[in-house]
Amino acid sequence: MKLLNQTNASAGVSTAKTISKRAMALKILALIATVVTLALIGGMMIFILIKGVPFINQSLFEVQYNSENQSLFSSVVDTVLMTVIALSIAGILGIGAAIYLAEYTHSQSKLVVSIRYAFETLAGIPSIIYGLFGMLLFVVYFKMGYSLLAGSLTLAIMCLPLVMRTTEEALLAVPTSYREGSLALGAGRLRTIFQIVLPAANPGIVSGLLLGVGRIMGETAALIFTAGTVAALPASLFSSVRTLSVHMYVLASEGLYIDKAYATAVVLLALVAVINVASWLMSARLERKNYGSA
Amino acid sequence: MNTAPTRDTIKRSLVGAPVPVNVSATNNVSTHTDNQQPTPITNPQSSIVIPNSVSPKSENHPNLSSENPTLSPQPLVPSETIHQSRITSLKEKIAQRVFASAALTSILCVALVCVFLIINAVPAIQTIGLWDFLTGTKWLPDQDQYGILPMIVGSFYVTGGAILIGVPIGVFAAVYLAYFCPSAIKRLIQPVITIASGVPSIIYGFFGLVVIVPWVQELFDTSGKGIITASILLAMMILPIVISVAQTSIEAVPQDYYEAALAVGASKERAVFWIILPAAKAGILAGIILGIGRAIGETMAVVMVIGNQAVMPANIFMGVRTLTANIVLEMGYAVDLHRDALIATALVLFVFILIINFLFSFIQNKSRSYQ
Structure with missing residues (x-):
């Protein structure tokens, strides 16, 4: 640019000026885009809080659901049960798969490539397809009916790629020197994984599991046709249940209890926000942990 | 995803390691150690690699020998090592299989999704006609x-x-x-x-x-x-x-x-x-x-x-x-x-x-x- 200015004085200066104007315009656009993003997302959260908080009262948390109180108590219990079952399955399979991919395979063999591709595919499948698949496989084929179990199994498959990916990232973030040290002291590979690598990767794994909790809590489409919409405490694994998000959907689409829908939205939003922030803090902790000791 | 640096560092440190290493389950590591200095003693049958500086140092870690039966202060006799390392390597192999099968569930899930969608959808598409559908x-x-x-x-x-x-x-x-x-x-x-x-x-x-x-x-x-x-x-x-x-x-x-x-x-x-x-x-x-x-x-x-x-x-x-x-x-x-x-x-x-x-x-x- 300077060279241009020297050789072609007046014309060069004017080009430089217009270009910097364009650059400034782009910078201002970037600022506007950020403000718009914040206004939309932050605006939505604030709107729901302002509209919903006044309607949070005791009747919302009564044990027995009926059309009078629209209580979300049973939905909260159902959500917790669903999360525990789905996440234990997804956790075991996902962490196992991540260990295999991060600790045992270094090659680009066909098997490894296809496993990775399968996880990528699973991660991209929309929840409504999981819902239909869960209905076809668990509800109809295995004759579970609309049930807690069918819903949990569907969600477990849905969360599997998320848990796998975050765990693998956490394992790869553990410095190689840890493994070298352990192997050098004579520990086998298995012992190295369970006593050295997994504890070091712990915050990252927990962070991934928390993301899974958030995903399960927020899921609706995959549950309508697998777990049903019965708002009650489940009698067994085979009872139909209604999680908080499904409850929210029923309230919003019925349109009769908009106040309750706002209040439920606040509860749901608060839970998901807490869980996501916790997950975020955990992964920040993993980073610190491994930077500090590397 | 990219594990190349990991492999390299393991390779380097294994060779420089002052204590014996059982790498019977880590095939990819042992294949790389051969071309490094100092040259380790390699037992081709048991695929166990022992760096040169092994024997004197391992006496300082007596508790390790219970952990890993292949350790001994003497240079290893091949027949013994083969027998003892088999127990460890069996455990390791089972573990690897377990982890691998967890990973394989992903393929199973994708296959199940495809199969269940296709067997339910194809008859309908045939009745309606793909083009009309x-x-x-x-x-x-x-x-x-x-x-x-x-x-x-x-x-x-x-x-x-x-x-x-x-x-x-x-x-x-x-x-x-x-x-x-x-x-x-x-x-x-x-x-x-x-x-x-x-x-x-x-x-x-x-x-x-x-x-x-x-x-x-x-x-x-x-x-x-x-x-x-x-x-x-x-x-x-x-x-x-x-x-x-x-x-x-x-x-x-x-x-x-x-x-x-x-x-x-x-x-x-x-x-x-x-x-x-x-x-x-x-x-x-x-x-x-x-x-x-x-x-x-x-x-x-x-x-x-x-x-x-x-x-x-x-x-x-x-x-x-x-x-x-x-x-x-x-x-x-x-x-x-x-x-x-x-x-x-x-x-x-x-x-x-x-x-x-x-x-x-x-x-x-x-x-x-x-x-």
Whole structure:
């Protein structure tokens, strides 16, 4: 640019000026885009809080659901049960798969490539397809009916790629020197994984599991046709249940209890926000942990 | 993903390690040690590699020998080692199998999804006729007319609208966050975006229903539910993912590029928009494709704001129906051919998603090979 200015004085200066104007315009656009993003997302959260908080009262948390109180108590219990079952399955399979991919395979063999591709595919499948698949496989084929179990199994498959990916990232973030040290002291590979690598990767794994909790809590489409919409405490694994998000959907689409829908939205939003922030803090902790000791 | 450095460092340190190492289960390591200095004693039968400096040091760690039976202060006799290492290597092998089978469940799940969608959808598609099913413009289940073209077009319009609105905002916001934002403000904004990416779609849908629909109603004097409303809402929903992927890839561009641009006299703005942004192109494109996948698969939020008429869209204010909405609206009561036609709708959606996934991994591989 300077060279241009020297050789072609007046014309060069004017080009430089217009270009910097364009650059400034782009910078201002970037600022506007950020403000718009914040206004939309932050605006939505604030709107729901302002509209919903006044309607949070005791009747919302009564044990027995009926059309009078629209209580979300049973939905909260159902959500917790669903999360525990789905996440234990997804956790075991996902962490196992991540260990295999991060600790045992270094090659680009066909098997490894296809496993990775399968996880990528699973991660991209929309929840409504999981819902239909869960209905076809668990509800109809295995004759579970609309049930807690069918819903949990569907969600477990849905969360599997998320848990796998975050765990693998956490394992790869553990410095190689840890493994070298352990192997050098004579520990086998298995012992190295369970006593050295997994504890070091712990915050990252927990962070991934928390993301899974958030995903399960927020899921609706995959549950309508697998777990049903019965708002009650489940009698067994085979009872139909209604999680908080499904409850929210029923309230919003019925349109009769908009106040309750706002209040439920606040509860749901608060839970998901807490869980996501916790997950975020955990992964920040993993980073610190491994930077500090590397 | 890229494990090459890991392997190299293990290789280096194994050779320099002062204590014996049982690498019977780590085949990939032992194959590499051969060409390193100092040359280890290799037992070809048991695939155990023992560095030269082994025997004297291992006496200092008596407790290790109970842990690992292959350790001994004397140079190892091959026959003993083979026997003892078999127990450990058996355990290791079982463990490896267990982990491998956990990984293989992913393939099993994909196969199950494909199989169950296909065996339920194919008979229906055969009855309806593939061409009539894909290009039919009338979806009238009570008259046995199953054409999903309106839904395909609806899905494309809504997704396209969301990308047109969401991607420019998202990419510019990512640039701002990566290069221009004061770090104090960035620390406030980042958690908001993290939370936003976790907000359930049902809450977005509810917000769309009670806020965006009335807005559109007033602004354009229409019913309020339609393509434009759904596009705005989906744009909001894909913003967090587009921003985070774009920001990551912008920050991954080597700092040298930026410094070199400044060094030849470019202003900060020029360096960012003319040098850094093009260099992060592939990563940003991957983010856009992720956003497309998310938008086309979104169900609950869309159902609440799109109007759900199964007709061909004539303008962007019309109420239409997406593939996902079609499934969720009618699955509850559908039977027989109607039900199978809905599953076939899901199969069509699944094929679109597979294409998008393929594009995504293609672009990711490409961007990796650039670096």
